[in-house]
Amino acid sequence: GIRQELGSLHGIPLFKSFIEGWPQVKAFQARPDDLLISTYPKSGTTWLSEIMDMIYHDGNVEKCRRDAIYNRVPFLEMKVSKGLSGIEQLEKTPSPRLVKTHLPVQLLPTSFWEKDCKIIYMARNPKDVAVSYYFFHQMAKIHPDPGTKAEFLENFMAGKVAYGSWYDHVRGWWEEKQKKKILYLFYEDMKKDPRREVQKILQFLGKELEEGTVERILHHTSFQEMKKNPAANYETMLPTLMDHSLSPFLRKGISGDWKNHFTVAQNERFNQHYQEHMAGSDLHFQMEV
Ligand code: A3P
Secondary structure, eight states: OOOOOEEEETTEEEEHHHHHTHHHHHTOOOOTTOEEEEEOTTSSHHHHHHHHHHHHTTTOHHHHTSSOHHHHSOBTTOOOSSSOOHHHHHHHSOSSOEEEEOOOGGGSOTHHHHTTOEEEEEEOOHHHHHHHHHHHHHHBTTSOOOOSHHHHHHHHHTTOSTTOOHHHHHHHHHHHHTTSSEEEEEHHHHHHOHHHHHHHHHHHHTOOOOHHHHHHHHHHTSHHHHHTOTTTSSTTSOTTTBOTTTOOSSOOOOSOGGGGTOOHHHHHHHHHHHHHHHTTOOOOOOOOO
16 A cells, blocks of 8 residues: 655654655745745635635636646645655646645745745644544545544644644644634634635635636535535545545545544543643634534
């Protein structure tokens, strides 16, 4: 199989193949008009990517179906033995580029800051992230075997998963937002009122779109539409990398699915842990929807 054990990149657990490619990622030369989409895994990266590609193409659905989302929005630190690395893919991509990363803020290649690139961060409540990440470990075969749900939850809480602690990730980017050009969005807000969130993005970009175009973007990026769109749902990925029969990439797309998976005891323990790790922060998440 291709499942990888995690190595450590400056203390952050990460796939060994990604760590091998790190020197190129660290030296990456961002362009001033690159827009970075940054997330902890399973926080709505693909959703936000599809929204951004639609905005960049003024709601032209055909242009957004031209290729799979993982090619339209290259994954900066991605490297597997076969196939292009994220860096190689970005070199082939014409400007203005959309770039995806899951890197914690302290590991972002410095040229993104030097070039003052726009950054959109999307965060999702950790209970739903944990559930989504568990199913993703099953289907996306680069990850270590997740074990049981209970075992995975322990590892997630301890930050012993790819990209490390969810707490450090969301808090690190939140703190950076006080200083830099970062739009910080929440999956739960996007679920509740996608129109308002798209308007926030447009304002951040300094872009105006006609009402009908916004309408088309909202329709094309709904869960139902993306789920049946091969350019958005990862079904064109090699079956050795992702096995959709184990769990589809677009799995449920709701807030609060954790209630179907956490036991009462796990939830109590998680709440306790959450309070300890978010203490002193003005960053808040909606877990009840
Ligand atoms: P679930 O596993 O809870 O369904 P990422 O793209 O960061 O890997 O995140 C994947 C999660 O986002 C999955 O969550 C997926 O279903 C959800 N998602 C993707 N597109 C979505 C959409 N248009 N609306 C709502 N959720 C979406």
